[in-house]
Every structure is written in structure tokens, then in C-alpha cells.
Amino acid sequence: MVVAAFSDFMQQIVSGLASGGVYALLALALVIIHRSTGVINFAQGEMATLSTYIAWTLTVNHGWSYWPAFVATLAISFGGGVGIHRVVIRPVERGSVLRIVIVTIGLLVAINGFVIWQWGGEPQQLQSPFGTDTYTVGGVVVAAHDVGTIAVALGIVFLLWLLFQFTKVGLAIRAAAVNPEEARLVGVRVTWMLALGWGLAATLGAVAGMLTAPTVGLDPQMMQAVLIYAFAAAILGGIDSPIGAVVGGLLLGVLLNMLSYLSQYGVFDWFSEELRLPAALLIILVVLLVKPTGIFGRPEVKRV
Amino acid sequence: MTPRQTRIIGFVAFAAFVVVIAVLPSFISDFKARDYSYVGIYLIALLGLNILTGYTGQISLGHGAFMAIGGYTTAILMAGNEEFGGPLTGGMKDVWTLPIAGLVAGLFGLAFGIPALRLSGLYLALATFAIAVAMPSTVKRFEEFTGGGSGIQLFGTPELTGSIANVKIFGWSLTPNDWMYYLAWSIALVAFAVAWLILRGRTGRAFRAVRDSETAAVSSGVSLARYKTLAFGISAAYAGVAGGLFGIASAFVNPDAFPVALSIYLLVGIVVGGLGGLSGLVFGAIFITFLPLWAQGQDLGSLLPNRIIEETQKPGGPAIVYGVVLILLMFVIPNGVGGLFRRIGQLISSRRYSRSK
Numbered sequence: 001m002v003v004a005a006f007s008d009f010m011q012q013i014v015s016g017l018a019s020g021g022v023y024a025l026l027a028l029a030l031v032i033i034h035r036s037t038g039v040i041n042f043a044q045g046e047m048a049t050l051s052t053y054i055a056w057t058l059t060v061n062h063g064w065s066y067w068p069a070f071v072a073t074l075a076i077s078f079g080g081g082v083g084i085h086r087v088v089i090r091p092v093e094r095g096s097v098l099r100i101v102i103v104t105i106g107l108l109v110a111i112n113g114f115v116i117w118q119w120g121g122e123p124q125q126l127q128s129p130f131g132t133d134t135y136t137v138g139g140v141v142v143a144a145h146d147v148g149t150i151a152v153a154l155g156i157v158f159l160l161w162l163l164f165q166f167t168k169v170g171l172a173i174r175a176a177a178v179n180p181e182e183a184r185l186v187g188v189r190v191t192w193m194l195a196l197g198w199g200l201a202a203t204l205g206a207v208a209g210m211l212t213a214p215t216v217g218l219d220p221q222m223m224q225a226v227l228i229y230a231f232a233a234a235i236l237g238g239i240d241s242p243i244g245a246v247v248g249g250l251l252l253g254v255l256l257n258m259l260s261y262l263s264q265y266g267v268f269d270w271f272s273e274e275l276r277l278p279a280a281l282l283i284i285l286v287v288l289l290v291k292p293t294g295i296f297g298r299p300e301v302k303r304v
Numbered sequence: 305m306t307p308r309q310t311r312i313i314g315f316v317a318f319a320a321f322v323v324v325i326a327v328l329p330s331f332i333s334d335f336k337a338r339d340y341s342y343v344g345i346y347l348i349a350l351l352g353l354n355i356l357t358g359y360t361g362q363i364s365l366g367h368g369a370f371m372a373i374g375g376y377t378t379a380i381l382m383a384g385n386e387e388f389g390g391p392l393t394g395g396m397k398d399v400w401t402l403p404i405a406g407l408v409a410g411l412f413g414l415a416f417g418i419p420a421l422r423l424s425g426l427y428l429a430l431a432t433f434a435i436a437v438a439m440p441s442t443v444k445r446f447e448e449f450t451g452g453g454s455g456i457q458l459f460g461t462p463e464l465t466g467s468i469a470n471v472k473i474f475g476w477s478l479t480p481n482d483w484m485y486y487l488a489w490s491i492a493l494v495a496f497a498v499a500w501l502i503l504r505g506r507t508g509r510a511f512r513a514v515r516d517s518e519t520a521a522v523s524s525g526v527s528l529a530r531y532k533t534l535a536f537g538i539s540a541a542y543a544g545v546a547g548g549l550f551g552i553a554s555a556f557v558n559p560d561a562f563p564v565a566l567s568i569y570l571l572v573g574i575v576v577g578g579l580g581g582l583s584g585l586v587f588g589a590i591f592i593t594f595l596p597l598w599a600q601g602q603d604l605g606s607l608l609p610n611r612i613i614e615e616t617q618k619p620g621g622p623a624i625v626y627g628v629v630l631i632l633l634m635f636v637i638p639n640g641v642g643g644l645f646r647r648i649g650q651l652i653s654s655r656r657y658s659r660s661k
Contacts, residue, residue: 097425099575099638102630105630106628116620278441
């Protein structure tokens with residue numbers, strides 16, 4: 001009984017880390033856009049869904065194998081993200097925050113409509129590149145897809161860290177986000193750097209979508225709940241902190257799985273699967289009220 | 305234009321608007337009158353949201369939740385909830401539940417306004433959004449009060465005025481749709497006048513001061529805590545009345561009647577109507593009521609070429625049109641219809657002054 005409980009516990013941790021990895025990627029996308037454009041991109045989830053449908057079309061309708069389709073989707077998403085910034089966001093960027101928020105909401109509605117218009121509303125199946133195998137390690141059953149998800153998520157985060165810390169482009173993107181005027185003075189092409197930020201965010205979303213689809217099934221509403229979890233993860237870690245987004249995402253994934261694990265054993269027995277989303281929202285509210293800057297966020301200093 | 309002239313023009317325009325509203329049902333079909341009654345209902349909610357967001361600068365993405373509180377208050381007062389095991393017997397006539405719906409939602413608004421004091425800008429937007437998202441599952445959780453997922457049915461109950469037969473009032477006989485139209489619009493016009501009175505005085509000045517600079521407002525002796533909470537309370541009360549009317553007009557409340565999309569569309573409505581103005585909100589209300597229909601190729605939409613209409617009638621098509629129109633509007637009229645009005649007014653007055661030179 002105790003052994004079974006322990007292996008069950010470990011399984012929940014692993015699958016929690018896997019879903020947390022997906023939240024982390026999408027949260028990271030939100031953070032990148034928030035740092036550069038200063039808004040929450042409400043269309044982030046729909047952009048990810050669109051990318052996933054593109055991957056699905058490439059593999060199912062055009063007979064591509066998984067990894068080439070994966071890379072092609074990332075490239076298309078990157079271009080799409082840059083395009084969205086150039087065409088739709090840039091004209092309103094200097095206006096009020098509310099105007100940009102409404103534009104991202106318009107994007108959300110339009111992209112969701114486009115996906116339904118193009119591919120229909122019925123769910124599709126996207127295969128997992130890691131197969132449906134399970135491994136047993138020390139009595140703990142682990143799904144290959146979960147392990148693969150964690151590996152890909154962490155790998156992407158590592159690559160992104162390399163990009164931001166050790167390349168000139170990464171430095172320029174950070175400079176454009178922190179202080180656009182001064183960055184322009186030292187020769188950074190600020191609007192292009194912001195567009196690159198949108199491209200990177202779209203790419204991260206694409207990865208998150210492609211990792212989500214095999215477990216929950218591909219449908220036009222697939223990323224809506226994931227986007228809320230990503231909000232929660234970003235707020236938990238601090239909306240301006242990339243590390244915070246990753247830690248927040250993983251933490252949130254494990255935390256939510258722990259709640260359902262404990263509810264099986266009589267602790268927190270009020271918890272049920274429908275309460276996963278409200279629980280995440282409760283986390284948003286509590287963090288915002290207790291420590292609005294999140295775990296890793298720096299307090300904002302206002303100058304009069 | 306001098307302020308006095310502006311005010312006279314404003315009064316004349318309002319009077320003309322009241323006349324248009326009063327005679328409109330004679331020119332449209334009975335069925336359309338019901339659509340226009342929803343315009344009135346949305347207008348009430350938009351007035352409230354604009355007091356909070358447009359005048360006080362506090363973004364709310366959760367006003368649908370306050371509408372839900374109003375809608376459920378009305379429904380429970382009318383139908384009672386004994387059948388689910390709750391304590392209220394119901395039996396109140398629909399119109400009388402509306403002030404209570406406003407009051408209850410207003411109290412919730414005040415209560416939420418206190419923790420919201422700590423938040424501003426996007427953080428507040430996310431916190432209110434969280435409430436809108438959590439609302440449906442919370443309503444389902446308290447089944448004994450709310451009837452859970454299946455909601456509360458009002459159609460055909462004796463408390464609902466004119467659910468089947470015509471309504472006789474002041475010697476007039478109104479069809480159920482016309483009755484709903486006049487009920488919604490009488491309340492909307494009163495709500496408009498009340499909003500104008502609140503905003504033109506001391507309270508309105510304090511709201512605007514908070515919006516323009518919190519620091520400056522505090523140093524001029526405006527209490528941030530008092531006015532932000534007050535704005536939340538007033539705004540939620542408006543949403544509550546609108547929600548109550550919404551329940552009466554649909555003769556039904558359930559969690560899906562107040563989805564997250566409703567909260568988002570309310571925000572869209574005030575931005576399209578123009579933040580920090582009242583008259584433009586009528587267009588915001590028309591926009592959120594009718595754009596979904598136009599996007600499907602009805603009414604105005606039928607002017608579009610047939611090829612486009614065919615495409616928009618496929619599933620997903622209306623949403624594409626809606627989203628694209630919304631984005632284009634933000635490009636073309638960044639300050640909403642109200643901003644467009646002000647711009648035209650400025651052009652006229654600047655011409656007058658340059659001519660008199």
C-alpha cells in the first residue's frame with residue numbers, strides 16, 4: 001500500500017512536471033511579449049493552436065514525418081509572430097494599453113474563427129513523437145511522452161537562455177525591451193527587435209501546442225485552458241521574469257497534480273478535476289494580493 | 305463653442321435621442337424590438353464599466369461576473385430556489401427585483417474593490433479576468449442556490465411580466481417584445497442621466513483625477529481608497545441591473561448565459577464607444593449586439609458581395625469577420641465613436657474661431 005502510494009506519488013510528480021513544462025513554455029511566451037510590448041497577449045493560446053494545426057496538416061495531409069514538420073512549424077510560427085507584430089501590433093503600439101489589449105482580443109477571436117473555418121471544429125489526433133510507450137523505473141510507471149515533454153521544454157528554455165545571454169541579437173532584444181529610446185540611440189533597430197520578440201513568443205507557443213495536442217487531443221479550444229494556466233504560472237513566477245515563468249509553470253503543474261493526488265487519499269477531498277482551473281485562478285488572486293510581483297519579480301518603482 | 309453652448313447641444317441631442325427611442329418600435333418589426341432591447345441592456349452595463357475603466361482608469365475584464373450576480377439575484381427572487389433546497393421562496397414581480405439586483409451586485413463590487421486597491425493596470429485586468437473565468441464553475445458548485453448547470457427557468461412563471469400575453473400598461477397594450485424594449489430603454493435612459501449627474505460633479509472630478517495621476521490625486525486630497533472602491537461599487541451596481549434585465553429578457557439564467565466572452569465584449573463595447581464619454585456608448589452597445597449578426601451576413605451584412613457572405617456563413621466565418629473588424633476599428637477610430645464626436649466638435653469650433661478673426 002505504502003509502496004503503491006509512493007510510486008503513484010512519483011508518477012503524479014512526473015506528469016505534473018510534463019504539464020508544467022507546457023505551462024512554462026506558454027508563460028515564457030507571455031513574459032517575452034509583456035517585457036517588450038507591455039501587454040498581456042490574449043491571443044497567445046490561439047496562435048499556438050493555429051501552429052499546432054499547421055503541424056497536423058503537414059504530417060497528416062502532406063505525409064511529412066514528425067520532426068521535419070516540427071521544425072517547419074516552428075519556422076512558420078516564427079514568421080507568423082513577426083508578421084503579426086509588423087501588421088497588427090505596431091500601428092497601435094504607441095496608443096493606450098487598452099487599445100493593444102483589444103487588438104489582441106480581436107486576434108484571439110479571428111484566429112479561433114480561422115481555425116474552425118479551415119479545419120472544422122471536430123477534434124483531431126496529433127501523434128506524439130515519443131510514442132505511447134511507458135517505462136518502469138523502480139516501480140514508477142513513466143510515460144515516454146511525459147519524459148519527452150519535460151526534455152523538450154527544458155531544452156528550449158536552455159536554448160532561449162543561450163540566445164538572450166550570449167548573442168548580440170539577444171542582447172539587442174533585451175535592450176529594446178528595457179529602454180527603447182536609449183537602445184535606439186546606440187543603434188539597435190528597436191521595432192525589429194520587438195517583432196523578433198513576437199516571433200520567439202509564437203515559436204514557444206507552437207512548441208507548447210505540439211506537446212499538448214497528443215495528450216488532450218487537437219481541437220480549436222485546446223489551448224484556452226492552457227493559456228489560463230500560463231497566466232497563473234507567469235503571475236506566480238513574476239510577469240517580468242523569464243526564470244519565474246519557467247519555475248512558476250513547473251510549480252503549478254506539480255501543485256495541481258498534487259491536489260488531485262491528495263484528494264484521492266482523503267486530504268483536500270473537496271478537490272475534483274473541474275476545480276483545476278478555479279484552483280489556478282485562486283493562485284493568481286492570492287499571488288496578486290500577497291505579492292503582486294510574483295516569486296522572482298522585482299518591485300516597480302514609480303517616479304513622479 | 306462655449307461650454308454653455310456645448311451643454312445646450314447636449315440636452316437637445318439627448319431629448320432627440322429619447323424621442324427616437326420612443327418611436328423606434330413603430331418602424332421596426334416586433335422581432336427586432338427584442339434585439340434593440342438588448343442594446344439598451346448592454347448600454348446600462350457599458351455605462352457602468354465606463355465609469356470604472358474610462359473615468360477612473362481601472363480595467364475590468366470581469367464585468368460579466370457582476371452581470372451574473374445581478375441575473376441570479378433577479379432569478380432567485382422571482383422563482384425562488386426551494387426546488388434545489390435553498391431557503392428563498394421567490395414570488396417577487398420581475399421589475400421590483402432589479403433595484404435589489406443592482407444593490408447586491410454593487411455590494412459585491414464594493415467588496416471586490418477593496419482587495420483590488422492593491423492592483424493596477426494589467427494586474428487588475430488579470431485578477432478580474434480570473435473572476436470571470438472562475439464564475440461558471442463557482443455557480444455550478446453552489447447548486448442549491450443556483451440550480452447548477454441547468455440554471456433557473458423563468459419562462460411562463462407568474463412573476464415574469466408579459467411572458468406570453470400582451471402587457472397592458474397606462475392604457476396601452478404592448479406585445480411582449482415591445483414591453484421588453486420599453487422596460488430596458490426606460491431604465492437605460494435613467495441610468496444614462498444618473499451617470500451624467502455622478503460624473504459632472506465632485507465625484508466625477510475625483511474619478512478623473514485618480515485616472516490621470518494617482519500621485520497628483522492623492523496630493524490634492526482625493527482619497528484613492530474611497531474613490532476606487534466607490535467606482536467599483538457603482539460600476540458593479542450598473543452591471544447588476546443590466547444582468548437582472550438580461551435574465552428577464554432571456555426568461556432564463558444559467559452559467560453559460562454569462563460566459564467569459566461577455567466580459568470581454570463589454571470591454572470591447574466601451575473601447576469602441578469611446579473611453580471617458582457617455583454618448584458614444586450607444587454605438588458601443590449597438591456594436592456588441594449587432595456585429596455578431598452582421599458578421600453572419602444579416603441586415604447591414606447582406607450588402608456585402610455574395611461570395612464573402614457564402615464564406616462567412618461557414619462555421620468560424622463570423623468570428624473571423626468580428627475579429628478583423630475589431631482590429632480595424634482600433635486602427636481607424638483609436639478613441640472610439642465618442643472620440644470621433646469630440647474630434648468633429650473641435651473641427652467645427654476651430655473653424656468658427658478662425659473665421660471670426
